[in-house]
Amino acid sequence: MSALTADAALIRLALVIAALLFSIGIAGFLSRRNMIVMFLCTELMFQGAALALIAFGKMHGDLSGQVFTIFILTVAAAEAALALGLVILLYRRRETLNSEVWSELKE
Amino acid sequence: MVKGSGLRYRTYAPILPPPRCPRTGGTVLVTPPMVPIELLAGGALGAAGLLLILLRGGHTVHRTGGAIAALGGLAILAGGAGLGAPTAGESGFSFPLLVALLAGVMSAAGAVRVISSPRPVLAAIFFVLVVVAGCMLYLTLGAEFLAFALVIVYAGAILITYMFVLMLAQQASGDSKSGAAEYDRNARDPIAAVFVGLVLFLSIATIMWKAVDSFDPATTGQIQRARAWIALGELPKGLREAVESVEPGATPEAGTLHVSAGEVSLQVTKADGSRGSVTLPESSLPHNTQTVGVALVKQFPVSLELAGVILLMAMLGAVVLARRQIEIGDAQKAELHARSHGGAA
Known part of the structure; x- marks a missing residue:
């Protein structure tokens, strides 16, 4: 029986939290019907991915994880701008944020 | 299991029987994915609690769901922090681990509130809580630059954009009692959503859990230090200041930084014109922002x-x-048509 070092415990905790954030995010994306909150849930998933990258970067002593998180930040900002522009457009068409009014698109 | 990693976890609950070798009938060496018992129990409890919260059956159901989810989340976090496992080193339970546990509780609770809050504005505010907790975790993991960049970009810019759009698109709700629209109060397919979330969590977390087994703190620390010192070689001003602190008036020669296990040295031209070698002190090790900038x-x-x-x-x-x-x-x-034709004529 071997033991866990403090650093390994820290990294494992961070990775478990990252998985938790990602899966809560996807549960929210599937269960919420407000378009803005759905995009907020994708941001939650971005947070999980960024945390996992940083924890793995720490585990390998490599800075690529942190650099990649900077790119994730960029993509998240771009995604927020585009998604919210889209939400405003859709809101103007139907005067509601309910995503189910657009369910006719699936046919 | 990497040899010498010193990590093996006690309690694994197998979800699949061990595969048999087709020829000899014996157990093959490749172990199937095992879900750690903490993740399995905690995840099931957390999912059940989350489901009760999302179903919105009433005040008591909501409270019970919250309590169950909190219990499950705590089990997951305690398992992740290795609280039940034997710890190596002089202090098993360190201060960064305590901070990370607190941040984990904050971010998990905040995330649940983001997806369960009937008011979108509250969901956005709880997302800020998740971001702040994430920053605490980044600080414990030694990513100082990103911790503050995240607060500025997420809490400062992205969330404000969300708030603006919420205010632009928020409608006068029909139900004035709760102040939330019907589509915000009732979740769509909560059972399927929570099930997908649980399966995803168990698979991701199990793989990540096992990945830490190959972590070797001593070697990784040395690699990290060596990389930071090499990054110093790319920073002319930082290098000059480092040399100045040891040998006033000396200028470093480009490309002569030598990083060995024990010490870091480089060739310099001293103030009197003679050449020599200096050993850099520990205090001139570049910090996180410098190394991230160089890597970027x-x-x-x-x-x-x-x-x-x-x-x-x-x-x-x-x-x-x-x-x-x-x-x-x-x-x-x-009218426009007539006007344009009138202008042309």
Whole structure:
């Protein structure tokens, strides 16, 4: 029986939290019907991915994880701008944020 | 299991029987994925609690669901922090681990509130809580630059954009008692959503859990230090200041930084013109912001440019999408038509 070092415990905790954030995010994306909150849930998933990258970067002593998180930040900002522009457009068409009014698109 | 990693976890609950070798009938050496018992129990409890919260059966159900989810979340976090496992080293339970546990509780609770809050504004505010907790975790993991960049970009910029859009698009709700619209109060398919979330969590977390088994703190620490010292070689000003602190008046010679296991030295030209070698002190080890900057510019220059292009495209796209389209009636159309023809004549 071997033991866990403090650093390994820290990294494992961070990775478990990252998985938790990602899966809560996807549960929210599937269960919420407000378009803005759905995009907020994708941001939650971005947070999980960024945390996992940083924890793995720490585990390998490599800075690529942190650099990649900077790119994730960029993509998240771009995604927020585009998604919210889209939400405003859709809101103007139907005067509601309910995503189910657009369910006719699936046919 | 990497040899010498010193990590093996006690309690694994197998979800599949061990595979048999087709020829000999014995157990093959490749072990199937095992879900750690903490993740399995905690995840099931957390999912059940989350389901009760999302079903919105009433005040008591909501409270019970919250309590169950909290219990499950605590089990997951305690398992992740290795609280039940034997710890190596002089202090098993360190201060960063305590901070990380607190941040984990904050971010998990905040995330649950983001997806369960009937008011979108509250969901956005709880997302800020998740971001702040994430920053605490980044600090414990030694990513100081990103911790503060995250607060500025997420809490400062992205969340404000969300708030603006919420205010633009928030409608007068029909039900004034709860103040939330019908589609915000009732979740869509909560059972399926929670099930997908649980399966995803168990699979991701199990793989990540096992990945830590190959972690070797001593070697990784040495690699990290060596990389930081090499990054110092890319920083002319930092190098000059480091040399100045040891040998006043000396100028470093480019490309002579030598990093060995014990010490870091480089060739310098001293104030009196003679050449020599200096050993750099521990205090001139570059900090996180410097090393991240060097890695960003030296290793990923093209990606950096592409990130700029993505931002520009997003800006243009958002402007095009959000532009108000003017509806023109038939009478106005005829008038415009007549006017343009009149101008041409």
